[in-house]
Every structure is written in C-alpha cells, then in structure tokens.
Amino acid sequence: MTNKGQILRLLNYKNLLKHLQSLGFKKVFSDNISDTLEISSSLVRKDFGNFGITGNRKGGYDIDSILSKIDEILGKDEIQRVIIVGVGRIGEALMSYQGFIKEGIQIVAGFDIEPDKTKTDTSVPIYHIDKVSDFIIENKIKICILTVPQMVAKHTVDLLSASGIGGILNFTPIKFQSTSELTINNINIVHELENLIYVVNKQKENQSKT
Amino acid sequence: MTNKGQILRLLNYKNLLKHLQSLGFKKVFSDNISDTLEISSSLVRKDFGNFGITGNRKGGYDIDSILSKIDEILGKDEIQRVIIVGVGRIGEALMSYQGFIKEGIQIVAGFDIEPDKTKTDTSVPIYHIDKVSDFIIENKIKICILTVPQMVAKHTVDLLSASGIGGILNFTPIKFQSTSELTINNINIVHELENLIYVVNKQKENQSKT
DNA sequence: ACTAATATGTGAATTTTGTGTCATAAACAA
DNA sequence: TTGTTTATGACACAAAATTCACATATTAGT
Ligand SMILES: NC(=O)c1ccc[n+]([C@@H]2O[C@H](COP(=O)([O-])OP(=O)(O)OC[C@H]3O[C@@H](n4cnc5c(N)ncnc54)[C@H](O)[C@@H]3O)[C@@H](O)[C@H]2O)c1
Ligand SMILES: NC(=O)c1ccc[n+]([C@@H]2O[C@H](COP(=O)([O-])OP(=O)(O)OC[C@H]3O[C@@H](n4cnc5c(N)ncnc54)[C@H](O)[C@@H]3O)[C@@H](O)[C@H]2O)c1
Numbered sequence: 001m002t003n004k005g006q007i008l009r010l011l012n013y014k015n016l017l018k019h020l021q022s023l024g025f026k027k028v029f030s031d032n033i034s035d036t037l038e039i040s041s042s043l044v045r046k047d048f049g050n051f052g053i054t055g056n057r058k059g060g061y062d063i064d065s066i067l068s069k070i071d072e073i074l075g076k077d078e079i080q081r082v083i084i085v086g087v088g089r090i091g092e093a094l095m096s097y098q099g100f101i102k103e104g105i106q107i108v109a110g111f112d113i114e115p116d117k118t119k120t121d122t123s124v125p126i127y128h129i130d131k132v133s134d135f136i137i138e139n140k141i142k143i144c145i146l147t148v149p150q151m152v153a154k155h156t157v158d159l160l161s162a163s164g165i166g167g168i169l170n171f172t173p174i175k176f177q178s179t180s181e182l183t184i185n186n187i188n189i190v191h192e193l194e195n196l197i198y199v200v201n202k203q204k205e206n207q208s209k210t
Numbered sequence: 211m212t213n214k215g216q217i218l219r220l221l222n223y224k225n226l227l228k229h230l231q232s233l234g235f236k237k238v239f240s241d242n243i244s245d246t247l248e249i250s251s252s253l254v255r256k257d258f259g260n261f262g263i264t265g266n267r268k269g270g271y272d273i274d275s276i277l278s279k280i281d282e283i284l285g286k287d288e289i290q291r292v293i294i295v296g297v298g299r300i301g302e303a304l305m306s307y308q309g310f311i312k313e314g315i316q317i318v319a320g321f322d323i324e325p326d327k328t329k330t331d332t333s334v335p336i337y338h339i340d341k342v343s344d345f346i347i348e349n350k351i352k353i354c355i356l357t358v359p360q361m362v363a364k365h366t367v368d369l370l371s372a373s374g375i376g377g378i379l380n381f382t383p384i385k386f387q388s389t390s391e392l393t394i395n396n397i398n399i400v401h402e403l404e405n406l407i408y409v410v411n412k413q414k415e416n417q418s419k420t
Numbered sequence: 421a422c423t424a425a426t427a428t429g430t431g432a433a434t435t436t437t438g439t440g441t442c443a444t445a446a447a448c449a450a
Numbered sequence: 451t452t453g454t455t456t457a458t459g460a461c462a463c464a465a466a467a468t469t470c471a472c473a474t475a476t477t478a479g480t
C-alpha cells in the first residue's frame with residue numbers, strides 16, 4: 001500500500017517540520033508544506049490521511065503531534081542498530097558520520113577483511129569479516145550498509161543473507177534484487193552523477209536552440 | 211519527455227549489456243534484459259524505442275550498437291569534468307573513487323575552506339574555496355559534487371549558482387530545488403537508510419502476523 | 421517457395437501517482 | 451446567535467508510467 005515515494009516524502013515533511021518547530025511554530029497548514037516542497041497541498045493531505053495523521057479543519061496540523069506520529073510510523077521508538085561491511089574509504093566516511101544518530105540510527109560495528117583495519121579500541125569497533133555472521137545473529141542485527149569492493153559484493157550479500165539480515169543498503173555498483181526475506185536498496189552514485197550530467201547537457205542543448 | 215526513471219533504467223541496461231558483451235554475447239532479446247532487471251520486456255522495448263534504439267524482428271538487438279547508441283545518448287563522446295566542493299570525509303572518498311573515470315567522468319579539482327587541505331601536488335588538486343568561481347568560469351565546469359557541512363550548504367549553492375554551474379549532486383541533508391538554470395539532485399543517505407529500516411520493519415511485522 | 425516459429429514495435433488498457441474541486445467542520449467576529 | 455471565513459478530508463479527475471496484446475516483419479526449417 002505504501003510506496004517508497006510516500007516514505008521519502010514523509011521524511012521530507014519531518015525535516016521541514018522539525019525546522020519549523022525549531023523556529024517556534026506550533027501548527028502548520030498543508031500548503032505551508034506543499035509550497036516549500038513544491039508539491040500540491042492535496043498530496044500532503046493525502047499522505048497525512050494515508051498515515052493516519054489528522055488535523056483540525058481551519059486549524060491546520062499540530063507540529064508536535066505530526067512529528068511524534070511520523071516517528072511512530074518509522075519505528076523510532078527504538079534505536080536502530082546498523083553495521084557497516086567493508087570499512088574502506090566510503091565505509092569509513094559513513095562510519096564516522098554524525099548524521100545518523102540524530103535519527104535514531106546507531107552504527108554499532110564495522111567489518112573488514114584486512115587484519116590491520118580491525119580494531120576494537122575505537123568508539124565503533126571494527127571486526128574481521130569472519131565474525132559478521134555470529135555478530136548479526138547474536139545482536140539481532142537487521143540492517144547492514146554494504147561498502148565492499150564490487151568484486152566481492154555478490155559473495156558478501158550471500159553471506160549476509162545466510163546470516164539472516166533483513167535489509168542491505170548497497171553502495172556497490174552491482175544492482176541486487178530484493179527477495180521477500182531480504183530487502184536490498186541500491187545507491188549507485190555513478191548513475192546519479194551520469195543522470196545529472198545527462199539532464200544538464202540536455203538542458204544546455206535546449207537553451208542554445210532557442 | 212524523458213524522465214529520471216528512464217535514464218536510470220538506461221544506465222542499468224548499459225551495465226547489463228556490458229557484462230553480457232564481456233561474456234562474448236553479440237545479441238540480446240528484450241526479455242533477457244527484463245528477466246534480470248525484473249521489469250517487463252515491453253518496457254525495455256518501449257525505452258529502446260523512445261531512445262531510437264531499434265532491433266530486428268525475431269533477431270533481437272545487437273549489443274554493440276545498443277551500447278554505442280546509449281553512449282551517444284548520454285553524451286559520452288567527451289569526458290565530463292566534475293569538481294568536488296568540500297573535501298571532508300565523504301568528499302575525499304568520492305575524490306579518490308576509481309569508478310568515475312570508467313564512465314567518462316573526471317574529477318578535475320576539489321575545493322575546501324581549510325588552508326591545510328589545499329594541495330596541488332596530488333593527482334587531483336585541491337584549491338581554496340575562494341578560487342571556485344574563477345575555476346568554474348575558466349574551465350567551463352558544468353557539474354559539481356557538493357559535500358560541505360550542512361551549515362554552509364545554502365551559502366555554497368548560492369556561490370556555485372552565481373558562478374554559472376549547471377548541475378549539483380548534493381550530498382548534504384538540505385533539500386534544494388532545481389531551477390531552469392541549475393539542476394540540483396539531492397542524495398540523502400540518511401533518508402535512504404531510514405526508508406530501508408521502515409520497509410524491513412514493516413516486512414517483519416507482516417511476517418509475524420502470518 | 422511455403423510454412424511455422426518468434427521477437428519486435430506499437431496502440432490500447434491498466435495501474436500508479438499526483439492534482440483539482442468542493443462539501444463540511446471548526447474558528448472567529450459581530 | 452448568526453454569518454463569514456478558511457483549511458481539512460474525501461473523492462473525482464488528470465497525468466504519468468507500465469503492462470498487455472497482437473499485428474507484422476523476419477528468420478529458419480522443410
Ligand atoms: N569511494 C567512493 O566514493 C564510492 C562511491 C560509490 C561507490 N563506491 C563503491 O563502494 C565500495 C567501496 O568503495 P571504496 O572506495 O570504499 O573502496 P575501498 O577499497 O577503499 O574499501 C573497500 C573495503 O572493503 C574491504 N574488503 C575487501 N574485501 C572484503 C570482504 N570480503 N569482506 C569485508 N571487507 C572487505 C577492504 O579491505 C576495504 O577496506 C565499492 O564497491 C565501490 O564501487 C565507492
Ligand atoms: N560522512 C558521511 O558519510 C555523510 C553521509 C551523508 C551525508 N553527508 C553530508 O555530507 C556533508 C559532508 O560530510 P562530511 O562527513 O564529509 O563532513 P566533513 O566535516 O568531514 O567535511 C566537510 C568539509 O567541508 C569543508 N568546508 C567547510 N566549510 C566549507 C566551505 N564554506 N567551503 C568549502 N568547504 C568547506 C571542511 O573543511 C571539510 O573538509 C555534510 O553535509 C554531511 O551531512 C556525509
């Protein structure tokens with residue numbers, strides 16, 4: 001019933017509302033939101049309706065209660081523990097990123113194949129990849145960020161899958177398909193950049209035509 | 211007329227076809243592609259049709275000619291020069307990433323505000339942010355990857371915009387809107403992860419219900 | 421040369437996603 | 451209390467994206 005677009009919009013609503021809240025606003029109208037996010041106000045109301053968020057006719061929506069409702073929808077009552085597999089350049093950047101914890105996401109461990117990368121005296125321990133399966137099972141880890149080299153990506157996904165992980169955020173260029181057991185969301189940065197380049201070049205062409 | 215989904219699919223076709231090509235295949239049928247990418251074969255044919263890629267009835271499509279057609283569509287005749295603004299943890303990871311050049315994308319410079327980050331003796335020079343405007347103009351840079359702290363994101367976008375940049379791939383959590391002059395594509399990694407967490411938790415719920 | 425098989429290409433049908441419209445409830449003013 | 455305003459919520463409508471269905475061209479076998 002719910003789709004990816006809806007959830008991503010919900011996250012955008014959340015960011016905006018937190019901002020408005022920090023500015024001291026208490027309530028908001030659907031077209032305050034739709035104006036800044038450049039969508040229609042009826043879509044905002046429809047999304048809210050779908051997620052069971054209700055407002056007051058003429059009175060708008062209460063920011064505090066939307067926000068707690070969104071947190072409830074997103075399961076923010078408990079901290080989500082996430083591991084990173086492949087602590088190379090991008091894995092390391094993500095590992096030390098401070099933006100996750102604010103959203104209730106905690107990076108609890110990293111895993112790498114290089115013995116000299118493994119260290120447990122840091123704020124987030126890095127273990128050898130051999131330990132990942134036991135770690136997932138013992139700590140009931142559901143989510144993993146995958147940042148290993150492309151060459152070992154398939155093998156690593158199989159390993160994680162066999163360990164019973166529920167979701168993988170995959171940064172390798174290999175496009176994996178989800179199954180009913182395991183959701184894999186692929187972020188292909190090169191494709192995002194190629195797409196942007198396409199759009200910009202297209203735009204330039206059209207501008208020079210006129 | 212073309213949309214983001216179509217271009218991203220085209221990039222997926224390209225990856226798959228390059229793989230098939232490397233395995234020695236010469237031709238391909240629309241349902242070879244649709245099966246592995248889990249879309250319908252008619253969508254593949256429709257995409258190809260939209261982009262002017264034609265096949266032979268009963269004979270399928272010639273891999274070499276699709277690939278060169280795709281490169282033509284994506285403007286791969288010339289190397290795309292891209293700069294990175296904000297050479298911190300994620301900017302550095304992207305800067306040293308070897309995956310871009312294979313796709314004809316060259317990171318030509320980085321820019322940062324910290325004087326001790328600026329160095330020109332490396333394979334890709336890092337200049338002070340003060341130089342970004344001149345660099346963009348002199349080198350006719352159209353595309354930028356934005357990896358500065360959230361706090362200075364808006365200000366930096368304004369700066370880049372004023373320098374006449376055409377596209378920004380934005381990794382900061384601020385969601386920017388595109389204009390007719392400047393396309394901004396936002397990659398929000400936290401949102402991607404939150405979305406994944408939502409889907410996985412939802413799935414778990416539904417499984418325990420049955 | 422004829423026939424059977426088969427994959428493309430395309431218009432129609434369907435599904436999905438987003439927008440417009442408006443009756444209605446709430447708030448406020450007089 | 452009554453009237454006026456106004457934003458929600460529901461639903462009809464529109465647009466976009468995807469799939470279905472099949473006529474048609476092409477190839478291969480006999
Ligand atoms: N660096 C980037 O900016 C960037 C951008 C987009 C995509 N990616 C993708 O992300 C992945 C990682 O890229 P990177 O630049 O960080 O590479 P990297 O080589 O710096 O890091 C990879 C890490 O994985 C470890 N590793 C290797 N085999 C392993 C295994 N079997 N199990 C666990 N760990 C293992 C390596 O020791 C290394 O630390 C690649 O697939 C790359 O294509 C990277
Ligand atoms: N690290 C991650 O994994 C990650 C993940 C998702 C999003 N992001 C986002 O990417 C951005 C960068 O994150 P980071 O972790 O690399 O931070 P960082 O602090 O490591 O890097 C930021 C860099 O930008 C430079 N900088 C600061 N002000 C500048 C200015 N005005 N002009 C040019 N450069 C300037 C800093 O000197 C620093 O080198 C942030 O907005 C962050 O939210 C990071």
